[in-house]
Amino acid sequence: MKYFFGVILILCIGFQSCQDAVIPVSDIIHYTPRKASVVIKINDFQAFKSELINNDFLELTKTSKPYTDSNELLSTLNYIQAKDQSLLAINEIGKGNYDYTFITKKHSDLFSIDSTINRTIESLTYESASIRVLTIDKHKVYSTFVKNYFIGSSSKLIIENIIRSQGNLNADPNLAKLFEVAQSNTSANVFINHKQSENLFSKVLSDPLAKVVSQLNDWTSFDTKITQDYIKLNGVALNNTGSNNTLDIIKNTSPSSSEGADIVPINADYFISLNSANSGLVENKSTSDSIFYNSRELLKVGINDQQIFAVSTSDNLHFEDHLQKYVKSKGDFRDFLIWNLNDSTVVSKHYPTLFKNIKSKHVAKVGSFYVFTSDMESLESIITNFQNNATFAQLSSYKTLRNELADESSILVIGNLNKVKENEGILNSGFKNHLSKTDLGDYKFIALQYIVEGDFAHFHALLKKANTSTVNSNLVTQIFSTILDAEVATDPQFVLNHYTKKKEIVVQDVENNLYLISTEGKVLWKKKLDSKIRGEITQVDLYRNGRLQLAFTTASKLMIVDRNSKDVSPFPIDFNGTITQPLSVFDYSKTKDYRFVVVMDQDVRMYDRNGKSVNGFTFRKAKSSIINNPKHIRIGSKDYLVFQEGSGKLDILHRTGDVRINVKGTIEFSGNHVYLYDGKFTTTNASGDLIQIDQNGGINKLELNLKDQHLIDATTKTLATISENVLTIKDNSTTLDFGIYTLPKIYYINDTIYVTTTDLQTNKVYLFNSNAELLENFPVFGDSKIDLDDMDNDNKLEMVTKGDNNSIICYKIN
Structure with missing residues (x-):
């Protein structure tokens, strides 16, 4: 019984549906105190008590103040063993203070109180009627018998009023009407008097909303159906004409x-x-x-x-x-x-x-x-x-x-x-x-x-x-959109906050401002640069102390800045020529002994973590323009530096810059990068063939019939291609709408392969699994290629992309 008042408070917007069976009004309803806020007709006392005790949701609320207050008020009802239909009424006595009245048929063992419980009993007389006062610990129950009914209350005044009015007891007409149609094959029926319940509602609801609910209608009744994981109320609400409810x-x-x-x-x-x-x-x-x-x-x-x-x-x-x-x-x-x-x-x-x-x-x-x-x-x-x-x-x-x-x-x-x-x-x-x-x-x-x-x-x-x-998976929700001071110029990407271990976002606008944006979408800082960043930003731990910096190149600078936007000495390094490719950062043995590789057309410069030229690197100039940023590929224990030249020459070098593999022939590069795929150096040619170079320099060609302007990405075991409007992942293909697509990007996160691309013509971001199946609720809006990661460490993926002109959008995949 102690859980019952919590139900009324927590679910108290009260309601009920009309029933087919009409039940004669029992005289028990007429003993209900007038102006009761809530009246509960309990058809099966033990069943109702059990339902409330065993419901999961109510269990979650049992340490809340409404719950504990109701337990305190109704604690004495734990010792009552009602066998017949019962009523429980709650009346407000003074603002926000409540008393209860319990009415049931009397029987010999109505109270069941263990002998160890501290209790006293005394009798009072009021207008020739006897009032029994039962004290259990500090709580008093005032009770009397009227005809065949036991009436108990936490208020002496209520009992006195019932005794004084027992010859002229009549229930509120609306309550009596609802009581008449209440169905008895449920454990309980609840009746709420909205006009008397505003302060009761405010135990759970905000004051303004409690007022709104009190003005919804006049009376509401509902039957209860409560199981372990389910609470359903069906009822009827009455309203007086002209009430303006x-x-x-x-x-x-x-x-x-x-x-x-x-x-x-x-x-x-x-x-x-x-x-x-x-x-x-x-x-x-x-x-x-x-x-x-x-x-x-x-x-x-x-x-x-x-x-x-x-x-x-x-x-x-x-x-x-x-x-x-x-x-x-x-x-x-x-x-x-x-x-x-x-x-x-x-x-x-x-x-x-x-x-x-x-x-x-x-x-x-x-x-x-x-x-x-x-x-x-x-x-x-x-x-x-x-x-x-x-x-x-x-x-x-x-x-x-x-x-x-x-x-x-x-x-x-x-x-x-x-x-x-x-x-x-x-x-x-x-x-x-x-x-x-x-x-x-x-x-x-x-x-x-x-x-x-x-x-x-x-x-x-x-x-x-x-x-x-x-429960839905892969539901895509926008968690924030951040507006920059000018139009977005670069693809936004995630970077790690080494303090929180969560991801933040870096992006640059067309006025060359670099922004760091928090996990919640707030701009932490912006830094004015000399020109647009070339390619992606790489994070490095220059001092080997766990604190990360951002490394990148602009048109004329090699820059490293800390998470507070400050330049890290001895950087930046200025160049007289124009930097033509994104920065490459090599960490051969994962010891943070970084090599920073800067390309200016044919010229190649390599710097160490102290900003000094690496004298042991002898490759200074290619025979022709380098068309992509250099790659570091490791096969077994061997390191290879890979440079693609516009002439079709593929340079595969030692760390020192000396030739490590003589490639036997030239390649008419398609513009795509070289990847380590299937144990070989892999790219495509302009004719749409897959080109693979083994460690002896031999060139193997596999006809894929890829069209002009095709795009590829690869990992050691996965190849993804886009040719016109066909996306292929491994041996699985899907047909896309015709459009202008970004490079397919492969992500391997939580043992799952994802492939993403964006149609820049229609501003649609696509995300596929390794079977080339589009994930549910995709595509979504986006105007650039995305970055994908678990940004906030909640085991759900987030992705960031360019939005409208000067905004970036961060989505969560639920």
Whole structure:
């Protein structure tokens, strides 16, 4: 029994559906104290107690203050052994203070108190009636018998009131009506008096939300169905006509199915859907001149501290025509038209009760909804997640929950538990602090549903564990987008923060500013460089102390900077000529005795970690221009330095720069790099053949029939190619849309091979497995090749790419 009040507090938005069987009103209901906040009809005392004790979710909340407070209040009920139908009523006595009343048929062994329990019994007389006072430790139970009923309470005043009024006891008419239709084949039925429960709601909910719930309707009742991993409430809500409660406002609407989950991003805290079809529901302006006159579904979406409004209509032309008087300018984002508004109260003045706090400065049509937001960042996030299919509707945990609710609703509320538990706008701060430290495991969503029929509504609530076998994988969500001061110039890439062991991002803009961006998307610093960085940045540990620096070349400098953007002496090294290839960094024996190789057309310079020229390296100049940055390849215990020359000559050298392998012939290079693949030096020629050079210098040619401008990447065992619109990984191929693709990039992470490429023509990022199968929920938006890694060490992959012009985007693959 001690768990019961916690249920009411934690799940108290209370509701119930009408039942077919009509049960005569038992006289037990008339002993219920007036103005009770909550009344529970307990049909099977032991079963209800067992259900509450064994539910996983309630177990997670049992150290919270609402839970412990309820245990304290109801502790004496642990010694009651009710055999028949019972009632438990909770009354507020003074603001935020509560007493209980318990009513059941009397029998000889009603109390079961172990002899070791400290207790005393005394008797009082009030208006000729006897009141027994049972003290168990510091808690008192005042009780009396009226007719055949035992009535016990934590309040002496309540017992005295019942004795004084016993000849004229009548239940609240609404409570009696709900009690009559309550089904008895469930362990318990709960009745909530909203007007008396605002302070009770605020034990769990924030004060503003508790007030909203108290004004939702007058009374709600629900049957309980509770198992170890499942809480379902079915009930009915009553509302008095003219009360101006939420149910009264929408009582003339027709229930319909909700499409809101199609656009609500998975990082949303919640969404509330209200159906307005066939009613012309606009609180202030219900005429056809209203912008919202033809609305079908109204949405309120909570994302962190933002409240977003969306509406679908049966007449888009009417909506857009009437929208124009509020439009001050237009823009676009990823081919979505954006209307910028001159009146931020467009929504709130049309819906002063339902959406009074909504600020609306921007509108875009996303899916079948017109989405209103107070800032562009929120609108761009909605659009981005919609494009990436990262919405509630794509989650199997959401689909499972939704399948157990009615198809059509007047009001549908879906809460994302892992977001709700962090939100002080929804939860009481103390309860939020408790839940924020609690792993809710497979509890993903909570759902509440009203289906209005005139002055009452059917109600359903559901909290259920997700089936771990159906939990979505590879769901792609944008976790941040960072705007630079100018257009992005280089491909963003991950680098390691040697303090946190997490990844950060480096990227350069067209004004030659280099940025370091945190794991959370914040710009840590920017550093002005002389020109664009050549190729990728390499991290080095120059001082061999575990602290990493960034090494790279620009058009005229070899630079090494620390994580605070400071140049590391003796770098930078300046060059008179133009550096033509990305920096190559060799660490032959993994001892951090670095070699930095700089290429200026035909000239090659090699420097050590002290910035000195490596005199033992004798290769100073190639016969022709070097077309790619040099490679270091190790086969067995032998090191090879590989240089590709524009003339077709392949130089395979010792560490000293002397020739190690004489390649027997020239190669008409395709522009692709040389890789160690299948134990051989491997690249392709301009004719699309695979070229492999063995350690004797022999050239082997395998006809792959790759087309002009083909692209390749390779590891020791995996070859990936793109030829026109065909991607091949190992022996597996897939056909892509025609486009302009970046180099296929192979990643091997957590024993899994991934291959990625980006279509720069359509701004789509693709991610494949080793079977050339596109991962679920790809492609996503991106305008450059990506970098892929576990950025925050949570065993989930993140990827970073260029966004729109001056932004970068970081995605998480869930």
